[in-house]
Amino acid sequence: xxxxxxxxxxxxxxxxxxxxxxxxxxxxxxxxxxxxxxxxxxxxxxxxxxxxxxxxxxxxxxxxxxxxxxxxxxxxxxxxxxxxxxxxxxxxxxxxxxxxxxxxxxxxxxxxxxxxxxxxxxxxxxxxxxxxxxxxxxxxxxxxxxxxxxxxxxxxxxxxxxxxxxxxxxxxxxxxxxxxxxxxxxxxxxxxxxxxxxxxxxxxxxxxxxxxxxxxxxxxxxxxxxxxxxxxxxxxxxxxxxxxxxxxxxxxxxxxxxxxxxxxxxxxxxxxxxxxxxxxxxxxxxxxxxxxxxxxxxxxxxxxxxxxxxxxxxxxxxxxxxxxxxxxxxxxxxxxxxxxxxxxxxxxxxxxxxxxxxxxxxxxxxxxxxxxxxxxxxxxxxxxxxxxxxxxxxxxxxxxxxxxxxxxxxxxxxxxxxxxxxxxxxxxxxxxxxxxxxxxxxxxxxxxxxxxxxxxxxxxxxxxxxxxxxxxxxxxxxxxxxxxxxxxxxxxxxxxxxxxxxxxxxxxxxxxxxxxxxxxxxxxxxxxxxxxxxxxxxxxxxxxxxxxxxxxxxxxxxxxxxxxxxxxxxxxxxxxxxxxxxxxxxxxxxxxxxxxxxxxxxxxxxxxxxxxxxxxxxxxxxxxxxxxxxxxxxxxxxxxxxxxxxxxxxxxxxxxxxxxxxxxxxxxxxxxxxxxxxxxxxxxxxxxxxxxxxxxxxxxxxxxxxxxxxxxxxxxxxxxxxxxxxxxxxxxxxxxxxxxxxxxxxxxxxxxxxxxxxxxxxxxxxxxxxxxxxxxxxxx
Numbered sequence: 001x002x003x004x005x006x007x008x009x010x011x012x013x014x015x016x017x018x019x020x021x022x023x024x025x026x027x028x029x030x031x032x033x034x035x036x037x038x039x040x041x042x043x044x045x046x047x048x049x050x051x052x053x054x055x056x057x058x059x060x061x062x063x064x065x066x067x068x069x070x071x072x073x074x075x076x077x078x079x080x081x082x083x084x085x086x087x088x089x090x091x092x093x094x095x096x097x098x099x100x101x102x103x104x105x106x107x108x109x110x111x112x113x114x115x116x117x118x119x120x121x122x123x124x125x126x127x128x129x130x131x132x133x134x135x136x137x138x139x140x141x142x143x144x145x146x147x148x149x150x151x152x153x154x155x156x157x158x159x160x161x162x163x164x165x166x167x168x169x170x171x172x173x174x175x176x177x178x179x180x181x182x183x184x185x186x187x188x189x190x191x192x193x194x195x196x197x198x199x200x201x202x203x204x205x206x207x208x209x210x211x212x213x214x215x216x217x218x219x220x221x222x223x224x225x226x227x228x229x230x231x232x233x234x235x236x237x238x239x240x241x242x243x244x245x246x247x248x249x250x251x252x253x254x255x256x257x258x259x260x261x262x263x264x265x266x267x268x269x270x271x272x273x274x275x276x277x278x279x280x281x282x283x284x285x286x287x288x289x290x291x292x293x294x295x296x297x298x299x300x301x302x303x304x305x306x307x308x309x310x311x312x313x314x315x316x317x318x319x320x321x322x323x324x325x326x327x328x329x330x331x332x333x334x335x336x337x338x339x340x341x342x343x344x345x346x347x348x349x350x351x352x353x354x355x356x357x358x359x360x361x362x363x364x365x366x367x368x369x370x371x372x373x374x375x376x377x378x379x380x381x382x383x384x385x386x387x388x389x390x391x392x393x394x395x396x397x398x399x400x401x402x403x404x405x406x407x408x409x410x411x412x413x414x415x416x417x418x419x420x421x422x423x424x425x426x427x428x429x430x431x432x433x434x435x436x437x438x439x440x441x442x443x444x445x446x447x448x449x450x451x452x453x454x455x456x457x458x459x460x461x462x463x464x465x466x467x468x469x470x471x472x473x474x475x476x477x478x479x480x481x482x483x484x485x486x487x488x489x490x491x492x493x494x495x496x497x498x499x500x501x502x503x504x505x506x507x508x509x510x511x512x513x514x515x516x517x518x519x520x521x522x523x524x525x526x527x528x529x530x531x532x533x534x535x536x537x538x539x540x541x542x543x544x545x546x547x548x549x550x551x552x553x554x555x556x557x558x559x560x561x562x563x564x565x566x567x568x569x570x571x572x573x574x575x576x577x578x579x580x581x582x583x584x585x586x587x588x589x590x591x592x593x594x595x596x597x598x599x600x601x602x603x604x605x606x607x608x609x610x611x612x613x614x615x616x617x618x619x620x621x622x623x624x625x626x627x628x629x630x631x632x633x634x635x636x637x638x639x640x641x642x643x644x645x646x647x648x649x650x651x652x653x654x655x656x657x658x659x660x661x662x663x664x665x666x667x668x669x670x671x672x673x674x675x676x677x678x679x680x681x682x683x684x685x686x687x688x689x690x691x692x693x694x695x696x697x698x699x700x701x702x703x704x705x706x707x708x709x710x711x712x713x714x715x716x717x718x719x720x721x722x723x724x725x726x727x728x729x730x731x732x733x734x735x736x737x738x739x740x741x742x743x744x745x746x747x748x749x750x751x752x753x754x755x756x757x758x759x760x761x762x763x764x765x766x767x768x769x770x771x772x773x774x775x776x777x778x779x780x
Contacts, residue, residue, distance in 0.1 A: 110158030228415030253410030281493030342395030502574025
């Protein structure tokens with residue numbers, strides 16, 4: 001019998017077949033040779049089943065039925081790719097052994113594990129674990145196949161991640177949706193990411209700009225001219241700033257301090273996926289998903305880069321020889337001049353800026369491979385160019401500078417000057433021309449200190465020096481009005497940086513590296529999380545900037561008011577991701593993690609059940625009962641015909657964003673979820689109009705109109721909420737009822753007294769449990 005090889009996607013399968021069975025017969029959905037049968041998944045062929053697979057009552061969304069916590073999770077085939085799953089099953093019957101050749105990572109491991117579980121594959125399994133799809137790497141991988149048992153912990157982590165996302169996504173989304181009569185997607189990772197954006201927007205809105213004044217002066221000493229900024233207390237009086245500028249102009253001063261020291265700037269770290277996405281966003285404006293898709297194409301289709309879904313910026317000793325071979329390859333072609341000028345001896349196993357095995361987990365940093373690129377699209381060329389130039393930079397010496405700091409005193413006012421003199425461009429020669437301009441000569445930069453004042457820094461490739469013992473002449477001075485600036489809205493690039501460190505504002509690269517296994521999501525899933533926030537209508541893009549929608553803002557406020565702050569905590573969710581990483585390494589148990597997730601899920605439901613419903617206008621005009629981006633269903637207060645899958649499935653999806661794959665056999669936008677069903681209401685009156693959700697704490701009923709009042713459909717279950725149709729001479733209309741429930745009061749009404757005079761007042765819902773009303777007089 002033959003060995004069955006299961007790759008993750010068709011292109012990968014065909015590439016592998018070309019190496020191990022070059023004469024294999026092509027049978028469309030598999031290739032067969034003398035020793036191997038090579039077939040493939042198409043991303044996720046299977047996913048976790050919807051709640052109604054456990055009980056048909058879950059087809060109707062009812063908060064009383066929550067939480068949904070399966071004893072054993074069921075998996076179901078993706079209807080779109082079930083034929084391929086069937087083919088794998090048939091081929092497995094002709095195989096005595098199986099090789100798992102899915103992507104070498106957590107999700108690739110999970111894709112295979114679900115196939116193995118569904119088809120009940122009993123053959124011994126080996127694991128192909130490679131970082132690129134060049135022929136040499138594939139052959140080397142097959143020569144050193146690993147035993148599948150070595151990756152059991154990775155499978156446990158993948159299952160725990162998927163099941164935890166399902167529990168929180170399905171339960172929390174249903175709870176918040178039914179309680180607040182609006183389709184709300186809630187998830188283990190997406191919600192704390194949304195909270196990051198929310199907190200930044202609140203910080204921007206609360207920011208109060210302060211005006212201050214900056215005084216600058218220009219000094220000359222024997223042919224050398226330099227600029228300095230006044231030091232000292234912040235100036236808030238324009239007259240004082242003007243007076244200082246006037247007092248120093250034309251005067252003689254002296255240098256109180258002069259310091260010059262040589263510094264070196266080493267090449268930036270090799271790319272991991274998140275760093276590549278951040279820089280592509282800043283340089284080209286690419287979204288995180290677009291960069292991932294391009295990188296995936298460069299890896300799978302063109303085979304010119306190594307595995308992109310990595311979180312490492314380093315390589316191992318085994319990669320050094322390959323890096324040198326790639327350098328030689330680049331000496332012919334577009335990068336020949338840069339490759340010819342490179343110094344191979346600078347990349348070696350003792351160079352910790354490149355080779356650091358302790359910082360390489362499943363995959364090394366993204367590297368160009370030993371395959372020459374053919375025809376690349378403009379976008380593909382842009383990303384490939386970033387990767388190649390970053391790779392080449394490590395074969396060059398550090399850039400060298402001389403940092404000059406000058407303190408000049410004139411008329412008892414002190415001015416500071418910082419000049420960064422370029423001595424040697426070093427590795428920066430590999431930067432593109434636009435990037436070299438930013439790092440090159442003759443540039444003025446500013447660095448902000450804690451008071452938001454700017455410290456001038458001159459970048460120059462000309463020699464600079466002053467003589468402290470000689471006087472200086474102030475040739476020019478000026479003052480400018482400045483204002484403190486609010487924090488900047490997130491871009492996809494800056495949000496990725498925040499997700500990597502679980503929202504902590506960490507500038508130090510080493511510390512941020514240490515936080516990587518405690519980040520929000522993984523490099524492979526972060527792009528999908530950002531896309532999901534767009535698709536469910538929580539954020540919009542204005543150019544590069546992310547803007548929170550009313551729906552996104554209200555969602556975070558409702559979650560926090562419900563008392564489940566943990567669900568919005570980036571740091572805590574980052575710790576969960578850290579625990580999943582520990583599970584993958586065998587340092588923590590899957591069962592304990594899932595036990596904690598189940599407890600948290602139950603606490604969410606308990607708290608949401610007693611939460612007061614949100615006002616009708618809390619989510620914007622199109623948010624109620626809507627799908628994904630907030631369109632399509634009535635906003636008149638009933639929950640009928642709400643899409644049952646968009647909110648929960650999108651938040652519980654496996655977040656796999658590679659082409660052809662989507663979590664739980666449907667996309668994050670819910671486009672595969674075309675079935676609609678009603679959210680449950682116990683309505684014994686049948687045809688009566690459902691006017692509004694019952695506001696009684698913990699009640700899931702609807703308010704309907706009776707003969708003498710408006711009552712709850714769950715009165716038989718004990719709900720005593722009722723608002724009578726007449727109150728102190730006023731007839732309570734259905735419009736007034738909705739205002740009472742949604743806003744807590746009616747608009748201002750005129751009431752007649754017994755003496756014929758009138759008084760203005762609002763009718764207020766005093767007790768949400770019983771429906772008791774009171775009047776609130778308006779003073780005129």
